[in-house]
Amino acid sequence: MNDATTPTRTRPFFGMALVNRLCGWWTALVLAFLYLPLALLIAYSFNASRLNVVWEGFTVRWYREMLANEPLIRALKNSVLIAGVTTILSVVIGTTGAWLLHSYRYRFRRLWEALVFVPIAVPEVIMGIGLLILFTAVAPGINGFLDSAFGAANETRFALGFVTTIIAHVTFCFPLVLVAVQARLADLDPAMEEAALDLGATPLVAFWRVIVPCIMPAIISGALMAFTLSMDEVLVTYFVCGPESKTLPLEIYDNVRKGLNPMLNAISAVFVAATAILVVIAERIRRIGR
Amino acid sequence: MNSDPSKPMVELRAVSKRYGDLLAVRDVSLTVRRGEFLTLLGPSGCGKTTLLRMLAGFETPDAGCVLIDAEDVTALPPNRRDVNQVFQSYALFPHLTVEKNIAFGLQMKRLPKAEIAAKVRHAIDLVALQGKEAAMPATLSGGQKQRVALARAIVCEPKVLLLDEPLSALDAKLRGQMQIELKNLQRTLGITFVFVTHAQDEALTMSDRIAVLHRGAIEQLGTADEIYHRPKTRFVAEFIGQANMMTASVRNREGADALLAIGGEFTLRAHVAAIPATAQSVTISIRAEKIQICGDGAAAENSFAAEIEDVLFRGEMLQLTVRTPDGLRFAVVIANTGGARKPHQVGNRVRCVIHRSDIVVVDS
Ligand SMILES: Nc1ncnc2c1ncn2[C@@H]1O[C@H](COP(=O)(O)OP(=O)(O)O)[C@@H](O)[C@H]1O
Numbered sequence A: 001m002n003d004a005t006t007p008t009r010t011r012p013f014f015g016m017a018l019v020n021r022l023c024g025w026w027t028a029l030v031l032a033f034l035y036l037p038l039a040l041l042i043a044y045s046f047n048a049s050r051l052n053v054v055w056e057g058f059t060v061r062w063y064r065e066m067l068a069n070e071p072l073i074r075a076l077k078n079s080v081l082i083a084g085v086t087t088i089l090s091v092v093i094g095t096t097g098a099w100l101l102h103s104y105r106y107r108f109r110r111l112w113e114a115l116v117f118v119p120i121a122v123p124e125v126i127m128g129i130g131l132l133i134l135f136t137a138v139a140p141g142i143n144g145f146l147d148s149a150f151g152a153a154n155e156t157r158f159a160l161g162f163v164t165t166i167i168a169h170v171t172f173c174f175p176l177v178l179v180a181v182q183a184r185l186a187d188l189d190p191a192m193e194e195a196a197l198d199l200g201a202t203p204l205v206a207f208w209r210v211i212v213p214c215i216m217p218a219i220i221s222g223a224l225m226a227f228t229l230s231m232d233e234v235l236v237t238y239f240v241c242g243p244e245s246k247t248l249p250l251e252i253y254d255n256v257r258k259g260l261n262p263m264l265n266a267i268s269a270v271f272v273a274a275t276a277i278l279v280v281i282a283e284r285i286r287r288i289g290r
Numbered sequence B: 001m002n003s004d005p006s007k008p009m010v011e012l013r014a015v016s017k018r019y020g021d022l023l024a025v026r027d028v029s030l031t032v033r034r035g036e037f038l039t040l041l042g043p044s045g046c047g048k049t050t051l052l053r054m055l056a057g058f059e060t061p062d063a064g065c066v067l068i069d070a071e072d073v074t075a076l077p078p079n080r081r082d083v084n085q086v087f088q089s090y091a092l093f094p095h096l097t098v099e100k101n102i103a104f105g106l107q108m109k110r111l112p113k114a115e116i117a118a119k120v121r122h123a124i125d126l127v128a129l130q131g132k133e134a135a136m137p138a139t140l141s142g143g144q145k146q147r148v149a150l151a152r153a154i155v156c157e158p159k160v161l162l163l164d165e166p167l168s169a170l171d172a173k174l175r176g177q178m179q180i181e182l183k184n185l186q187r188t189l190g191i192t193f194v195f196v197t198h199a200q201d202e203a204l205t206m207s208d209r210i211a212v213l214h215r216g217a218i219e220q221l222g223t224a225d226e227i228y229h230r231p232k233t234r235f236v237a238e239f240i241g242q243a244n245m246m247t248a249s250v251r252n253r254e255g256a257d258a259l260l261a262i263g264g265e266f267t268l269r270a271h272v273a274a275i276p277a278t279a280q281s282v283t284i285s286i287r288a289e290k291i292q293i294c295g296d297g298a299a300a301e302n303s304f305a306a307e308i309e310d311v312l313f314r315g316e317m318l319q320l321t322v323r324t325p326d327g328l329r330f331a332v333v334i335a336n337t338g339g340a341r342k343p344h345q346v347g348n349r350v351r352c353v354i355h356r357s358d359i360v361v362v363d364s
């Protein structure tokens, strides 16, 4: 190296700066592509014009219309109920499943672990049709059993509705909890459970008092993911939900087919905001747990 | 309550444990006396943890049985054994405060709240953790975690306390301090301790008796003094301290003396009683620090001339390698009292003396 390095030294830095700037632009472009539709949707939900294309001033009219729209509100209630029950069941099944896979050495353990993910990987249309076939196939049997158990006069029937929708949602929501919990368990000191047993806890008490608190961040973040997925799901739900358990995304979809309506922008904006909040909370909790 | 003081606190009867093809513990029989500090000492992988886990109930022996306070507990799960363990990783419950960690075992026993509080208080005093009651484990130092783990176990007043390398995560200074504290605690409480370690200094410092393990079997069981000065096997002699191991042929026996020849012409006199009656050839062990180096002393028994071949500075010790004219080498450890005078230098000629009672015959 000679003394003349000073002027040439800026060269590579200049090159790096350019690359950095290009990368920055590229990232911005990708983010814009991802978020522009959402931003427009939210913006137009406050647009006084019936047509999305022209801006005619600020209004909250569409939000008021949305709140007054009874089918929409009913669908929202359905969605929250279904997502809530789905989440609870997913947490129970996912957490105990992860614990069992973690603590016991099963034959074909890898296969079991893979099988859990099939419902997520399979195209939703196929899952939907499959579940529909299953429900229609078992319905007469179950109803026959109900009739014989409670008498033919009983009101309880097995038909497409809340129960089938929740069962369907659980099949693809519990794996999310299971994976989150499993990852956390893999990081857990195996002596933790032994310490509890050693101090006189039964295996059940050890699980409840020591293991569950240790994996709680994973359970909560898994639960939030399950809730969000259940709220958002359209295709499988389309096949398995009955008329009275129609979910919000389905109701929105039906409305869209009748034509775009600013009220739909409003409900979608609420949906986006709620989802975003849940995702942020889930991510926060996952990080705290680290 | 069954607590006949003459009965051992722990008894292992011909216990074996196999993992696949590996016999991790082979036919171990061992008794631990009431109030004894017994150490399982051995290199990593020799089966110490496995043995301890069978006492705690985390592993079931494939053969043999485990008795605690004269009760056969072989089939009892860990939560129904009157035994507590201090884990190598401490395994403190991260979501509970120090106080609640310590109270856990007592809550499992469903003691009244007031009694739990009093016992926890006492345990915290014992391990000197006052002021840390409400701290979360993650905020504690290694030494403090260690104390919580200890308090959590002893507060349950177990019949036996099991400790699996509890000091290995601490730095050297703290480890030395904890060794003394642990021993004092054990004396104060009178609880039987079964302590696992691979560090001989820990074993020698704290134990009433030491069981040296090798490949899943007990090589020798005895006091620190016995293990150190009278190793029974070559493994024990080599594992503990630094020993010169050599094969000697028994030249002749006259009265109380036996003449041992090593290599060709080099001979040492030993107690005839120390040598098996019919043995032609024996393996002997001479501890490095038992070989004395003196200026002259030509007249002493078992004295020989040698040249210093190597000097290693070890702080308070000097580690020498000396070589006799016949080419025999001995490792010698002497106190580093020379200061700046450096009396021992490579190439110096010295006289070495080995006292006859320091020649120990071991099984090979
Ligand atoms: N659960 C297990 N499965 C298979 N092998 C094991 C298991 N636990 C211990 N071993 C093996 O048994 C031997 C003894 O292990 P361990 O008791 O942990 O030794 P130490 O505590 O003395 O280091 C080692 O070779 C170890 O690899």
Ligand SMILES: [Mg+2]
Residues within 6 Å of the ligand: B048, B049
């Ligand atoms: Mg070990």
